[in-house]
Amino acid sequence: MPRRKPPPAANDFLRRAIASAAARLMAEDGIGDYGAAKRKAARGLGAGDGDALPSNDEVEVELRAYQSLYQEDEQHERLRAMRETALRLMEAMADFRPCLTGSVLDGTAGRFSEIELDLFADSAKDVEIFLLSRNIPYEISDKGQPTHHAAHLPEAQLRLDWGDFPAVLAIYPIAGERHAKRSARSGRGENGRARAAAVAALLATGP
Incomplete structure (x- = not known):
């Protein structure tokens, strides 16, 4: 027999439950990918990957609420420290017109978050040479796309x-x-980058 579709009210309740569970996984377990958090939350609640999955924006609302309720002081202190560190890194990488992006910019950075910077260069090798010349250790985590491919994709x-x-x-x-x-949540092109001056302004106004 075909699977019966749940009533709208039950569907909405499940969406909210999955969004709440996904937010907790991101805040407490360090899952940084919205899709992965939603799928794991759905399985934990006995739902399939395609059942009433909330949008990334819905999960972000729950994540901010969770951090405010359970991690407010810790999260605010960490966010400020990460933004201060990001600004120092941006100043060091100024030759490559750095932009802050990700959770440190949007204010959802937690215990397991990373500082995410977008750099712009003729070649990724230019950045590697810059780091090597200053004895700054690094690892290549993704080779990405050659520079002659789409400009919106990272080379490395x-x-x-x-x-x-x-x-x-x-x-x-x-x-x-x-x-x-592109927003990690919605996938739409939007203002998801901030220059050093904008990060300094965020620090001046607080979390």
Whole structure:
């Protein structure tokens, strides 16, 4: 027999339950990917991957609520420390027109978050040479796409530790500056990047 479709009220309740469970997984277990958190939360509640999965925006609302309720002081202190560290890293990488992105920018950074910077260079090798010349250790986590491919895709991603926090440097071709950063939540192109001046302004106004 075909599976019966749940009534709308039950569907809405399940969506909210999955969003809440996914937010807890992101806040407490360090799952940084919205899709992975939603799928794990759905399985934990006995639902399938395609059953009433909430949007990323719905999960973010629950994540902010969870952090405010259970991690407020810790999260605010960590967010400020990460933004201060990100600003110092941006100043060090100023030759590559860095932009802050990700959870440290949008304010949802938690215990397991990384500082995420977008850099723009003629080649990822330019950034690697810059780091090597200053004896800054790093790892290549993703080779990405050659620079002649789509400008909105990173050529490489480098990981390093800066201060007390891990950082990920996504290196885009110069033309990538003209492309809006796609939101990790909605997938839409939007203002998902901030220059050093904007990060300094965030620090001046608080979390």
